[in-house]
Amino acid sequence: MEFCAGETLTAMMKARAPVGTILRGVHDLALKVREIHQAGYAHNDLKPDNVILETSADGAVRARVIDLGNCTRFGVSPGFQGKPEAHRHVAPELFQRGVGTVESDTFSLGIILRLVLGTYASSFPEDFELLHLARAMMCPDPHWRPRFPMCLAVLADNRDAPRQE
Incomplete structure (x- = not known):
């Protein structure tokens, strides 16, 4: 097992790390999730405590x-059991004996993105593109969630989003 330098996304948001750092971290997280998917797996438990961000001097x-x-x-x-309300980061279909899919991880990534946007709400305009993306990713019906490549593209376009003045 390898030691992971850095802090959890939860800790960095609590410490109010710069919003640009967090957005770049969420984009890189999506790239890592894509690697998991390319290997034929779903993570099924994406949440801020399961993400470590490491920053370097060059940003x-x-x-x-x-x-x-x-x-x-x-x-x-x-094999998730119990009430979905206790595990809001998990796609609802996984509590109905659903199977791990790209769409189930898309839901969880949308939850993470929404938490980030809520934590840094004053940094973004009300109609910010990432807010619309997060809402779509969190759609209860997995068939209506945006495709993962589109999510990656929108995250890439907004990873250095300027602060709202």
Whole structure:
């Protein structure tokens, strides 16, 4: 097991790390999730405590996804039980004996993005593109969630979003 330098996304948001750092971290997180998907797996438990961000002196941000305990191959159920309200970061379909998919991780990434945008609300205009993206990613019906490549593109376009003045 490798030591991951940095702090959890939760800790960085609590410490009010610069919004640009957090947005670059969320974009890099999405790239890491894409790597998981390309290997044929769904993480199934993406949340701010399972993301470590490491920043470098030049402003680069590296995300690391941790806690792969609920990770499954696509098409396999992670076996979640209980009330979805207690696990709001988990896609609702996974509580109905659903299977891990790109769409289920898209939901969880949308929850993370919405938490970031809520924490830094004064930094963005009300109609900010990432707010619309987060809402779409959190759609209860997985068939209506945006495709992951589109999410990546919007995150890339906004990773250095200027602050609202």
